Amino acid sequence: MAILTVNNNSNAYSSIVRLNIGGKKFCTTIDTLTQREPDSMLAAMFSGRHTVQDSDKGYVFVDRDGKHFRHILNWLRDGVVPTLKDSEYSELLREAEYFQLLGLMDGIKASLFRRKDDEEIGTEMTRVDIIKCIQSEKVRFRGVNLSGLDLSKLDLSYVDFSFACLKGVFFSRANLQCAKFKDVDAEGSIFHNATLRECEFTGANLRGALLAGANLQSANLQDACLVDCSLCGADLRTAHLQTADLTNANLEGANLEGANLKGAKLTNANLKGANLQRAYLRQVNLRGADLEGAKLDGANLLDAIR
Numbered sequence: 001m002a003i004l005t006v007n008n009n010s011n012a013y014s015s016i017v018r019l020n021i022g023g024k025k026f027c028t029t030i031d032t033l034t035q036r037e038p039d040s041m042l043a044a045m046f047s048g049r050h051t052v053q054d055s056d057k058g059y060v061f062v063d064r065d066g067k068h069f070r071h072i073l074n075w076l077r078d079g080v081v082p083t084l085k086d087s088e089y090s091e092l093l094r095e096a097e098y099f100q101l102l103g104l105m106d107g108i109k110a111s112l113f114r115r116k117d118d119e120e121i122g123t124e125m126t127r128v129d130i131i132k133c134i135q136s137e138k139v140r141f142r143g144v145n146l147s148g149l150d151l152s153k154l155d156l157s158y159v160d161f162s163f164a165c166l167k168g169v170f171f172s173r174a175n176l177q178c179a180k181f182k183d184v185d186a187e188g189s190i191f192h193n194a195t196l197r198e199c200e201f202t203g204a205n206l207r208g209a210l211l212a213g214a215n216l217q218s219a220n221l222q223d224a225c226l227v228d229c230s231l232c233g234a235d236l237r238t239a240h241l242q243t244a245d246l247t248n249a250n251l252e253g254a255n256l257e258g259a260n261l262k263g264a265k266l267t268n269a270n271l272k273g274a275n276l277q278r279a280y281l282r283q284v285n286l287r288g289a290d291l292e293g294a295k296l297d298g299a300n301l302l303d304a305i306r
Contacts, residue, residue: 016029028076157177182203218238222243222244237256244264284301
C-alpha cells in the first residue's frame with residue numbers, strides 16, 4: 001500500500017489529491033480540502049499531521065457514498081450550498097456530518113428552513129425585537145412563535161422560552177446558559193457550539209436539531225425528543241436525560257460522563273468514541289447502537305437492552 005506524500009517544495013501538482021469515495025473518483029487540491037472548513041475531518045486528513053495511504057493507483061479511498069461528494073467539494077471551493085430536493089438535502093447532511101463540515105451543515109439547514117417559510121405561520125418578533133427585549137432584566141418569550149429567526153451569537157442566558165415555537169431557529173454560538181425551553185417545539189433548530197449549561201429542556205421537541213459541539217453540561221433533557229439529533233462532540237457531562245428519546249441520534253465523540261440516562265432510548269444511536277464513564281444507563285435501550293470505542297468504565301448498565 002503506497003503512502004501519499006505532499007512535497008511543499010515541488011510544483012503545483014504536488015498539492016493535487018485523488019479521492020475514491022465509495023467507488024466514485026474525484027480530483028482536488030489540499031488547499032480546497034483544508035481552508036474553508038479547517039476543523040473538518042478532511043482538513044485533518046490532509047493537514048500534514050497524519051500519514052494518508054492510497055490503495056487504488058494513487059487514489060485515497062474513503063468508505064462513504066460518493067453520490068453527493070461533488071457538492072461537498074463545490075462547497076469547499078466556493079462556499080455555495082446546492083439546490084436539491086429535501087430528501088437529497090437529508091442525504092447530503094449525513095455526509096456533511098460524517099466529514100464534520102459544520103459550515104455546510106448550517107447552510108443546508110438554512111436552505112431547508114427558507115424553503116419551508118411559506119408553510120410556516122409568521123413569526124411574532126424579529127431579531128431586532130429580541131435584542132431590545134434582552135436588555136431588560138427579566139425576559140420571557142413563553143408561548144411566542146419565533147420560528148426561523150436568527151438568534152445566533154446573542155446573550156440569551158436565563159431567558160424563558162417555555163412552550164414557544166422555535167422551529168428552525170438559529171442559536172449557533174449563542175449564550176443560553178440557564179435558559180428555559182420547557183415543552184418547546186424546536187424541531188430542526190441549530191444550536192451548534194452554543195452554551196446551554198444548566199438549561200431546562202424537559203418535554204422539548206428537538207427532533208432533527210443540530211447540537212454538535214454544544215455545551216449541555218448539567219442540562220435537564222428529561223423526556224425530551226432528540227430523535228435524529230446531531231450531538232457530535234457535545235458536552236453532556238452530568239446531564240439529565242431520563243426517558244429521553246435519542247433514537248438515531250449522532251453522539252459520536254460526545255462526553256456523557258456522569259450523565260443520567262435511565263430509561264432513555266438510544267436505539268440505532270451512534271456512540272462511537274463517546275465518553276460514558278460513570279453514566280447511569282439502567283434500563284436504557286441500546287439495541288442497534290454503535291458503541292465502538294466508547295468508554296464505559298464505571299457505567300451502570302443494569303437491565304440495559306442490547
